[in-house]
Amino acid sequence: MKTVIVLGSTGSIGTSTLDIVRRHPDLFRVVALSAHTDITTLERQIKEFRPLAAAMAGTAAITPLPGGTTFFAGADGLLSMIKETDADIVVNGIAGSAGMLSSFAAIESGKALALANKETIVMAGPLLLREAAKNNLPVIPVDSEHSAIFHLLGQDRRPVLEEIILTASGGAFRDLPKEKLEHVALEDALNHPNWDMGPKITIDSSTMANKALEVIEANLLFHLPLEKIRVVIHPQSFVHSLIRTTDGSLYAQLSRPDMRIPIQNALTWPDLLDVGFGRLDIEHCTLEFRPVDFIKYPLLALGYSACREGGALPTVFNAANEEAVAAFISREIRYNDIAAVVEEALSASWTNLNTTLDDVILNDTLARQKTREILLRKR
Secondary structure (H helix, E strand, O other): OEEEEEEOOOOHHHHHHHHHHHHOOOOEEEEEEEEOOOHHHHHHHHHHHOOOEEEEOOOOOOOOOHHHOEEEEHHHHHHHHHHHOOOOEEEEOOOOHHHHHHHHHHHHOOOEEEEOOHHHHHHHHHHHHHHHHHOOOOEEEOOHHHHHHHHHHOOOOHHHEEEEEEEEOOHHHOOOOHHHHHHOOHHHHOOOOOOOOOHHHHHHHHHOHHHHHHHHHHHHHOOOOHHHEEEEEOOOOOEEEEEEEOOOOEEEEEOOOOOHHHHHHHHHOOOOOOOOOOOOOHHHOOOOOEOOOOOOOHHHHHHHHHHHHOOOHHHHHHHHHHHHHHHHHOOOOOOOHHHHHHHHHHOOOOOOOOOOHHHHHHHHHHHHHHHHHHHHHHO
């Protein structure tokens, strides 16, 4: 039986993970849970799974929890919980840059990492992967795209890998002419055609900022040059990624758009188990692929550029996008301003390289300060 820590247990990744545990009580035991501020859902999860520990990262208050569960409060308390609770694997489903330090806490305390927090790799991928290799621990991607590549490659195809193709749904505006994007509303951007996700990632899907982050992540996880990482729009979201080998052959991973599949594959790695859901009937489905219009999706182009330049720029890209999306969700800027704000933030001078984790944290802080200055002029 594997013992599991679930970070962000009240969000979509966390609840999907707990559904897998619920289906396989003979294989997995939850030993710790964390949420940001949703104490009501967390308490309900604690009553069901009876973990040894739980954390509320978004509060400093000590709240009694049911069943004798040890409680940790605040961001520092969350890190302490990860380090002090014995577990085989940590599922990091925390959204945004807030999840980065938790990934390091998992690896540094000797736990395997099932990683849904792409910002960890974007901001500090080389540092985390170096630490994982030093401790002989796996970092198993949970994003459906990177999970697909991870399992398609195995060990046999890595020597003959020629190209990675990431698929993108195209988000809420994939069929809307780019000339009309200037007038779209928040409610329009939140209406994703395929996936049920939180507001931030849904906005990122519509701008393809999420795909930009995934390009950076793929570059670092799979050690492939940028020119060999391509993005195509695939409206059905059945093909999660493809790889091309040197003989020209394409290998694709297909399933219904259900995040429980890559999560379970991460939990059971290197084995695969019957999931009982997500089976795709190919006799009644259509697969369509389109090229990406980089003018319509400027954030994807900016992501490629940030990855190519390296240094602090991937961290700056992520921080600026988080701040700009938050401003759009608060109705402080227009939709097209998101890309303009990120582009202006990236054009500033960023001389401090991401050599250490302290550098990453500093660059993230400075990038947010710079972006807020830009946003003040936009409002």
